[in-house]
Amino acid sequence: MNIRVDGVPVEAKPGQTVAGVLLGLGRTSWRTTRGQGRPRGVFCGIGVCFDCLVVVNGIPDVRACQRVVADGDEIRAQHGAELPS
Amino acid sequence: MRAAMRADVVVVGAGVVGAACAEALSAAGLRVTVLDRGGPASGTTSAGEGNVLVSDKEPGPELELAKASRHRWPELLAELREELGAELAEAEWEPKGGLVVATTEAGIAPLSAFAAAQRSAGVLAEEIGPAAAAELEPHLTSAVTAAVYYPEDAQLQPVLATTALLAAVRARGGTVHSGLSALGVSTDARGAVTGVRTSRGVLPCGAVLNACGPWAGEFAAAAGAPITILPRRGQVLVTAPLPESVRHKVYDADYVGAVGSGDADLRTSTVVESTRAGTVLIGSSRQRAGFDETVHVDVLAELARKAVALFPILADVGVMRAYGGFRPYAPDHLPVLGADPRLPGLWHATGHEGAGIGLAAATGRLVADLFLGRESFMDATPFRVGRPAVLGKVPA
Numbered sequence: 001m002n003i004r005v006d007g008v009p010v011e012a013k014p015g016q017t018v019a020g021v022l023l024g025l026g027r028t029s030w031r032t033t034r035g036q037g038r039p040r041g042v043f044c045g046i047g048v049c050f051d052c053l054v055v056v057n058g059i060p061d062v063r064a065c066q067r068v069v070a071d072g073d074e075i076r077a078q079h080g081a082e083l084p085s
Numbered sequence: 086m087r088a089a090m091r092a093d094v095v096v097v098g099a100g101v102v103g104a105a106c107a108e109a110l111s112a113a114g115l116r117v118t119v120l121d122r123g124g125p126a127s128g129t130t131s132a133g134e135g136n137v138l139v140s141d142k143e144p145g146p147e148l149e150l151a152k153a154s155r156h157r158w159p160e161l162l163a164e165l166r167e168e169l170g171a172e173l174a175e176a177e178w179e180p181k182g183g184l185v186v187a188t189t190e191a192g193i194a195p196l197s198a199f200a201a202a203q204r205s206a207g208v209l210a211e212e213i214g215p216a217a218a219a220e221l222e223p224h225l226t227s228a229v230t231a232a233v234y235y236p237e238d239a240q241l242q243p244v245l246a247t248t249a250l251l252a253a254v255r256a257r258g259g260t261v262h263s264g265l266s267a268l269g270v271s272t273d274a275r276g277a278v279t280g281v282r283t284s285r286g287v288l289p290c291g292a293v294l295n296a297c298g299p300w301a302g303e304f305a306a307a308a309g310a311p312i313t314i315l316p317r318r319g320q321v322l323v324t325a326p327l328p329e330s331v332r333h334k335v336y337d338a339d340y341v342g343a344v345g346s347g348d349a350d351l352r353t354s355t356v357v358e359s360t361r362a363g364t365v366l367i368g369s370s371r372q373r374a375g376f377d378e379t380v381h382v383d384v385l386a387e388l389a390r391k392a393v394a395l396f397p398i399l400a401d402v403g404v405m406r407a408y409g410g411f412r413p414y415a416p417d418h419l420p421v422l423g424a425d426p427r428l429p430g431l432w433h434a435t436g437h438e439g440a441g442i443g444l445a446a447a448t449g450r451l452v453a454d455l456f457l458g459r460e461s462f463m464d465a466t467p468f469r470v471g472r473p474a475v476l477g478k479v480p481a
Contacts, residue, residue, distance in 0.1 A: 034326055034363060050325065050405055061325035061403035081326045081363050084401035 003073040012069045019045070019052055019064035021075075030054050030064065034080040053078050058085040092118040092260075094432075094456070095281045095290040097267040097304055100130040101243050102441050103296030104250035105449030106434050107259065108161075110294075113453055117259040118288060119251060120281070122266040126247040129298040129441060132410020134321060134358065134366050135243045136334070137443040140183040140235035143199065144206035146467035147419055151440065152207065153463055154447035155237055161446050162241075165249050169256060176246040177361050183238030183334040184221055186229045188394070193231040196338040200233040209236050224330050224398045231338075238334050240358065243442045250449075267293075269307040270431065278308075278430025294432040294452070299376075299413035301421075301435035310428040312421060312475050314435050316411035318372045320380065322388050325403045326363030330396070334358040337395060351384060355391040357399075364405065367392040369439070371412070380407060414438040417474040419467055422448060423455050426471040432456065433470050 218232035
C-alpha cells in the first residue's frame with residue numbers, strides 16, 4: 001500500500017496501524033501539545049490515553065495506535081488542537 | 086476511627102451541595118464534619134458540566150434560588166481566594182454567557198415567550214436574532230430562527246469548586262472523611278439525633294445534614310425518615326480538545342422542556358459548551374432508569390447527531406470519551422432544603438436535579454440561615470422537607 005506521511009510517499013503493509021508505520025520509520029513523535037508545543041507520540045498504545053493523535057486525511061485527533069492504514073492515506077503531524085479541514 | 090470531638094453538624098455527602106453547606110455552616114463558626122462513602126465530588130458532582138445557569142428555569146422558587154446562587158458564586162470564590170490563596174481556590178469560574186437558539190419556525194414563539202417571562206422575573210434575556218447569534222458563535226448552524234442571549238449564565242469546574250469549599254472547612258478546624266459510609270443515625274430517648282452511625286463507628290453530633298444527592302432517599306430511609314428523591318440518568322460526550330470554536334454555553338430551546346419533563350422515556354436536547362481544557366462537552370440526556378450505569382450508545386449517538394445539527398463543524402471532530410451520572414430529583418422537581426419535621430436534628434439538602442452545581446452556593450447559605458435561625462435571604466418554604474411530594478413513601 002502507498003500512503004504519504006507529511007507529504008512524503010511511504011510504503012505500508014495491510015493491517016499496520018498508523019503508529020506502526022510511523023514507528024517503523026523511526027518517528028517517535030508526531031504531535032505537539034496545545035499549551036507548550038511539547039512532542040508527543042505513542043504512550044499507552046491501546047487507545048486509552050489519546051496521546052498519539054495525528055491528522056489522517058484532514059481529520060485531526062485520530063489515535064495513531066488504533067487507526068489501521070488504508071491505501072492512499074494522507075497522514076501528517078498534528079500541531080496542538082486543530083479543527084477538521 | 087479515633088474518638089472525634091463532637092461535631093455540631095455532620096454533613097453526609099461530599100458533593101458540591103454538601104461542601105457548600107459545610108462551608109456556610111463552618112463560616113458561621115460551627116464545628117463541621119463531612120463524610121463521603123467515596124471521595125469528595127466523586128458522585129453526581131463530577132458527572133455534570135459545571136453549569137451555573139439562570140437561562141433554563143421558568144419563573145418560580147428554583148429560579149429565585151438560581152439567581153441568588155449566580156450572584157453568590159463569584160463572591161464565594163473571591164472569599165475562598167482571600168482565605169485559602171489563589172491556587173486552592175481556583176475553580177475555573179467563567180462568566181461566559183449562554184445562548185439559547187431555536188432552529189424551527191415553530192420554536193420561535195415559545196422561546197420568545199419563555200425569555201419574556203424570565204425578563205419579568207429579573208433575568209437578563211436578550212432576544213438578539215440569528216445574525217447576532219452568528220456573531221457570538223461563528224460556527225453555529227445557519228438554520229437558527231431565533232436566539233436569546235443570557236449574559237448571566239456561567240460555568241465552573243465542579244470538582245475544583247467542591248475541593249475549594251472543603252479546603253475552607255478544614256482550614257476552619259472541620260474534618261473531611263473519604264471512604265466512610267453513613268449507615269443511619271443514633272437518637273436519644275426523645276428521638277433526636279445524637280450521632281451518625283458509620284462503617285467505622287458512631288460520630289457524635291448535634292445534627293446531621295443529608296446531602297447524598299440521588300442517594301438521599303436511601304440515607305433518609307436508613308435514618309428512619311424516608312423522603313422521595315429519585316435518580317435521573319444523564320450522559321455527556323467529550324470531544325478531543327479543539328481550538329476555540331464554541332464560546333458560550335449554547336443550547337437548543339427544547340432543553341427547558343426536557344428538564345421539567347416527568348417522562349420516564351429518554352429525553353435529549355442539545356447542550357454544547359467548551360471547557361478551559363479545550364474539550365467540548367455535548368449533552369444532555371435525561372432518562373429514568375434507576376441506578377443503572379450502563380452507557381447507552383444510542384443515547385450518545387442521538388446527542389452527537391443533535392450537536393452536529395447545531396454546530397456542523399463538529400461532524401468530523403473526534404469524541405474522546407463519554408460519562409454519565411445520576412441527577413437527584415423530587416417528584417415536584419424542586420430542591421429539598423431544611424429540617425426534617427419528623428426527626429429532630431435531621432436536615433436535608435438534595436433534589437437539585439441537574440442544577441446542583443449552579444444552585445449550591447445559595448443552597449449553602451440558605452441551609453445555614455435556616456440552621457442558625459437567622460433571617461433567610463429568601464423564602465425557603467417552597468423547598469421545605471415536609472411537603473407532600475417529598476414525604477411520600479419511597480417507591481420500591
